[in-house]
Amino acid sequence: MVRAMLGACCLAGMVALQGDTAMVHQIEAVPDGYHLIAYDDCGVRDRQPHVRCEGVHTYSEAHVAADERTRSVAWGWKEVGARFDQLRPDISYVIAVTYANEPFNARVQSLYAGDVALHGPRALPKGGWERLVFMVPHEAIQDGVLDLRFRLEGPVNVVVSAIELWAPLPPPKALHLTDVSALWKDLEGRALDLAWNPVAGARVTLLRRDAPDAPIAVTETDAEGMFVFKRDVLIALPRNADLLLRASSTDACAEKTVSASDIWFDPIRYRPIPAAIHGLRACVRTLDGSWRMRAGEPAAARGLPLGDHGWRRFKVPGQWLQQGLDVPLTEPVSVATEFPVPAEWRGRRVILRFDAVHGGTQYWLNGVRIGSSENLFTPVEWDVTEQVLFGQPNRLDMEMIVQTESERLAHASGYAFHSLGGIPRSVRIFALPATHLRSLRISAGLDRSYQSGLVEIMADIEGPDAERAVIRSRVLGTDGSHMSQPSVRSRSLSFSVPGIRPWTNETPNLYTLQVELIVGSRVLERITRKIGFRTVEVRGSQLLLNGKPIKLAGACRHETDPLTGRADTARHARRDVVLMKQANLNYIRTAHYPPTQELLDEADRQGMLVEVEAPFCWVGNEGFYSLRAILTPTSAMVDYHHWHPSVIIWSLANESTFNPCFEVSNRLVKELDPTRPTTFNNPAPKRICDIANVHYPRMPFDDYDRDDPRPLLLGEYFFPICHEQTDVRRNPGLRELWGAGHSDPTSDYGKACAREFSWPYTQPGEPPGAWTHIVESRRVIGGAIWAMLDEPFYLPGGKQVGYAWVHGFWGLVDGWRRPKPEHWLARQIFSPVWFPVRRLPFTPGQQHVEIPVENRFAFTDLDRLEFRVRCGRRLSVLRTSGAPGHRAALSVPIPSGANAGDELACEVVDAAGRSIVTATMWLGEPALPRPCKPQSDAVAVPDAPEALGDAAAWPTFHVTRFDFADLWTAQPPFAVLPDGRPETAVTLRGTSLIIRQKWPGFEGAVIMTPDASGAQRIAYEFVNNGADFFAREIGLRIPLKGHDWTLSWDRWCEWGDAPADSIMRRRGVAKPFRGKSRSRSPESVRPRWPWDLDETEEGTADFRSVKLNIYQAALQSSNGPSLTVYGHGDVHVRAAVEGRATAFYLLSRCAIGPLLVRTGDTLKGDFLLEVKNVQEVRKARR
Incomplete structure (x- = not known):
């Protein structure tokens, strides 16, 4: 059956042989008499025994129309490998490989068997899949080993879906026990055959490893190969007992050990940091500051004094790469510090708390190993009471390595394009009484009338007097008044608080919750929390806050700083929330990991709704081998952030496959916190999360997955013009188009802007009226703009890394926290x-x-x-x-x-x-500008000889090929057209000067005619004689000598006037540079000027930005000459410094979407231009 199935796949997926790309070893099908002897289902980690790869990924059905196995791939940055051994030299083997690829990625890769090319550079099918079969040459197998290498030969990365090895041998008898786990659930798994297909009716026996002859339970697999042992069977077993699974089918058997660590999972619980404890003046000390770091042998480092010359200063919080230590992800780094513990803390418990540690870490205190961790964006804490020296210096050593399972699942350093290794958030020690609160869970909700507050507290108490201890709690108002009578219970309590004002993002009313631990008459410790009373519910397809439907107008936010990376970002929390509030946004998605506590403190205080995301990004079709690494930081996220009123949604992961691990993760989150809904930032076929989630759907959003009854959240949408890196760098004014038409979608202008969104690629922005559509939808609850902040990182020496130089200048605000044009546009679009x-x-x-x-x-x-x-x-x-x-x-x-x-x-x-x-x-209708009234020194067209002499400096036809970048990779790259100098002929016809121009691909004329006012009417008409292409800018270019030109303008803007430092202001003046020439200040130096004055070689952002919809715009030289173009809000202009010259672009078209220009199409337009001090202008053109 396997043979027949794979043979059919071969015929369905066949493509034409490509002998010119080294396909001489390809055959049409697996020969008769051959049987499958090995199979790697490459897209699932524990079903790829022979594969070496960077990770796994599953494409969506929308991108690859195939079954999940075919859509799931192993991938590598430059190579994916596979090794098969114990092969016979007298046998001819056959290899079959399956490739799949999204429609928007131009993957090209080759396949080598040893040193033999089975196929050379080959473009993978876009939006499809293929299966290729090869006879393996004998020389490719060396000493019984066949090494396959899938090598990168183009952009993106390398992928492979399946690898099959066939031979003229009897098929091996094989049975796999896979997907086995019992963490936070029943003990379950699957029995699969050689090709990883289900085996039904297999007998599975559960035993203890140390008692292999005494079955605990027996079951059989179902039609999907699944078997289940209920958790009740496991409860009575010792928690340290390893188990054994034995499976048998008609022709094969298998055994698998299930370790105790794969059965039992304890969610992370953090000790609450006290505000005060009995008998101490201060109970918390920060350890932030100057630490030490070094690469090399960690064991040796632990014995070296911190004054040794091999140690380097390390500022905490911080990342070591940003501080000059460049170490591969797979190599260790030693980090150390010394700190005192107050003598008065003797007799208390001492806790060492890291708000986050980035790397798999081993910890030693005063030479004693205290533990290890690898969760990246949530706290790590240790009870170090037995290791600390009171009243003396204490030596802390950490051996860190970035490449871990948690790093792989978070894709953190890969996403940031650099190592994030370090201690990115604060470190502190704090004291606790001997008997103390080991954990504290707080819920502050509302009663059914949404009028009175309900407080629920669950506590674990640890210590010698734990049985006698009780907790007492009260709620204080903003003025310190008691809002509730003290409530006392031993481990948990709940009480009502009447007369409160509920917390919302519009009215962020906060109260102080005090929780005290008491033994006898003594208060051992006091915990304080700022709480807000509110409830979050999903009712039908609506998300309710305090019983009212809400709409989430938000943005995705990374923890980011240009100079410190993902570290030391807590200092930006207040400013970032202020900026989001100023943009009329009410919601943050913490992409793609939990945020700092400081951000949520500010969200609570200022009024911001938050979706907190677990630290998983682009996780593929993982098996349960990753379950503990997923549950640990997920439970840590919930425990650490659960008491914030601003947190209303838990997100399980970003753009990942909804594999079985996330099913368990969802169950865990719902049990730990039943008060908040969950979501998954990708389609999840089982729909078990409370909120459906999709990224970048097309309008109308209501049409997406209409039969799903859940609320729909647009986890990412509305991204700025950022992918078009080349185009938007030279012309930042394109950013204004992100909001074009949204002020009045029903106007002619709004409808024209909407027509720009008809193309089959994911476009920046959204069609006009998109937010109104969400506001009026009974199903779509909101969306998160991608993104709030730019993503540039600068390493020592100014080296640039990060998504910014792919397409990561994607923020409403730049990395330095300066508002960009989109920030003001968001303020308009999302105004409540x-x-x-x-x-x-x-x-x-x-x-x-x-x-x-x-x-x-x-x-x-x-x-x-x-x-x-x-x-x-x-x-x-x-x-x-x-x-x-x-x-x-x-x-x-x-x-x-x-x-x-x-x-x-x-x-x-x-x-x-x-x-x-x-x-x-x-x-009524906006008034049109006054007619052009040139001054008396305006002149007519020069006579023919002068015109012929200056022909090369007259206006030339200009068009840009649309910059699709990685949004539509099938299209050619950005280019300024036509290319090179044209063949030119200038003639006079009456009072009109006709400048005929011809380039390869374009031919036409510029016609200059003086009008009655003395200005020039300049018309152009050109034919595309070349291939079809997509255009953005269409118009004319006028070259001018030197940089001594000032741009001024008056224009129409659909929103009215923008801020005075915005490139979008209606009236303004801009000089080429901040000073007399371009600044030498590197980009990696924190700027002291607004974003609009950032410079490139073409001028400031203000100067080189297109000015859309002008009434008039001028380039004026300090020497007197000027050129002024007039329009009725239908002309666009742009200036640019180009080498030693300045160019003035007069544009008939500049839009957010492309214009398809076909062969034979005519491009034409006209402008009204006034030239003053013509003699000087003529010199300037020269």
């Missing part, structure tokens, strides 16, 4: 006070206009806000009322003399005086 009508019906002489207002808050009535409306010189301060989800209206007095097209600017201010948004509206 929305103005659905931007062009107000108006007739001159009208005394009032009505402005519709939509309340997109969840908890705030409009009567809590102030509306400051300015029309001309009149400022009106108005109020209205409207419940969340409802509309209201403002009646605005209009001053006499107001005209159609005049602006209204409405600033919305909350009760605390915080500005929410300033929205611009127009009375």
Whole structure:
């Protein structure tokens, strides 16, 4: 049956032989008489016994239309290997390999058997799969060993789905026991045959390893090869007992040991850090500061004084690579420090707490090994009471290595493109009384009426007086008043708190919870927590906060700093939350790992909803061998962050395969914290998480997986223009297009912008009206913009690493925490006070206009806000009322003399005086600019000889090939076209100057005609004689000599005016550089200027950004000459320093989406240009 199945696959997946790429060993099918003797199901780690790879991954069905086995691949950065041994020299073997590939990746790879190429560079099928069969040449097998190497020959990486080894030998009898585990569940597993297909009816016996003749239980496998022993069978067994599984089928048998560590799992519980303990003035000390580090032999390092010359200073928190120690992920680093423990702490327990440690770590204190850890983004703590010296220095040594199972599952260093090894968060020691709280679980919810608070506390008490100890708890108000009577119980308690104000992101009301541990009449320790009373529920397809539906307007946030990497980021917590609030965002997804405690403290205080994500990224179809490494940090995440009111969702992983480990992880999280929903940031076929989650679906979002009844969260969407690295670097003004059309999706402009989203690739931004669609949806609960922050990292010497140089300048805010254009656009798009009508019906002489207002808050009535409306010189301060989800209206007095097209600017201010948004509206249609009125020194076209002499400096046709980058890899890269100098002929026809230009691929003319005002009407018309291509910019380029040019502009903006330091402001002036020439300050030096003044060789971001929809724009030289172009909001301009010259680009088109230009298509447009001080301009062009 295996043979028949694989043979059919061979015929289905066959492609044409490619002899020109070394396919001489390929055959059409496995020969008759051959049998399968080995099989690697490469996409599952414990089903690839011969494979060496970096990891495994499973493509979605949407990307590869095949079964899960075919869609699951092993991958490597440069190579995937496989080794088969004990092969016979007298046998001719056959290898069959299966490849699969997504539609958007241009993978090219070769396959070698030993030194023989079975196939040379081969492009894998996009969005499909193939199975290739090869006769293995005898010379490829050396000493009975066949080494296969799948080698990278192009971009991306190397993948392989399956490897089969066939031979003219009897098929081996094989039975595999796999997927075996009992952590946090029943003992279960599968019985599979040689090709990893289910074996039904196999007899499976459970025994103790030390009593192999005394069966504990017996069962049989089902049709899927599954067997299960209920956990009740295991409860009575000793926790240190290893078990044995014996399986037998009709023609094979197998045994597998199940170690005790694969049966029992204790979730992580942290000791609460006390605010005070009896008899001590201070009970917590930080160990942050100057430590020591060194590479080399760790055992030797532990014996060396910290003053030894081999030690290097290591600032904690920190990463060692950022501090000059570059060590491979697989090699050890020693880290050490000395610290005192106060003598007055003697008689107490002493706890050493790391908020995070990045690396598999062995710990020694004063020469005594105290333990090991490898969870990366959650705390590690040790009771070091028996090892510390009181009143003396204590020596702590850590042997660290980055490459661990946890690192592989988190993909942390790979994602950051550099080693994250180090101690990224704070370290402290704290004292506890001998009898103390070993763990503390807190829940602060609401009763069914959502009026009174409910506190539930569960505590574990440890120590000699644990049986006599009780806990006492009370809630204090913001003024210190008692909100509740003290409640006392031995291990757990619950009590009601009437009269509270619930916590929401709009009203972040916090209270102080005190928990005291008491023995007799003595308070041994006091714990304080800031809590907020709120409930989170999933009801049908809605997510409810305190019983009300909410919409999540958010962004994904990494812990990141350009100079310190993922370390020492707690200092950014307050600023980051402030920036998100300023952008009118209410939700953070902590991609792709748990955040610092400080971030959640700020989210609690300022009012921000948070989805906390477990530290797993791009995890493939893992077996249960990874279960402990998944459950440990997941349980740590829940215990460490569970008491924050801001945390409303637990995310199990990022963009991973929903393998059986995550089923158990979901069960664990729900048992540890039943008060919050779970989600999984990828499709999960079993739908067992509470919230469905998808990344980058197409609009309308409601159409995605319509039969799924759960709430739908867009885990990632709405990413900025960042993949188009080349294009957006030279023209940062493209970033404005991210929000184009969203102010009024029903306008002609909004509809035109929407038409740019019709292409079959994942595009930046979202179609106009996307957020309104979410607001109005009964199913989509919100989304997280990718991303909040840019991702650049600078190593010593200025070396650049990180996603930023792939496509990671993806933030609303840059890595230095400077707002970018998208930050202000988000403020407009996601404003909780929305103005659905931007062009107000108006007739001159009208005394009032009505402005519709939509309340997109969840908890705030409009009567809590102030509306400051300015029309001309009149400022009106108005109020209205409207419940969340409802509309209201403002009646605005209009001053006499107001005209159609005049602006209204409405600033919305909350009760605390915080500005929410300033929205611009127009009375009727926006007024067009005044007609061009050139000054008297404007001149007509020069005569023919002068024109011929200056022909090379006149406007030339300009177009850019669209920069798809890695979004649509089938398309050619970005390019500025046409290329090279054209063949040029200049003639006069009447008063018009005709400049004919011809390049390979383009031919046409620029026609310059003076109009009645004395300005030049410049028209262009060119034919594409080359191949089809996609265009972004289309227009003309005017070259000018030198850099002494200042750009000024006046333009239309759908949102009104942007901040004064924004490249999007309606009126402005920009110089090429901050100084007289380009700054020599490297990018790795923290800037002291706003983002718009960042420089490249083409000028500041402000100068080189396209100015869209201009009324007029000018390049002015300090020597007098100037060029001014006029438009009706339909012309775009861009300036750029190009070598020793400056270019002025006049553009008819510059949009977020591409324009398909076919062979034979004509591209044309025209501009009105005024040239002043023409003699000087002529010199400048030269």
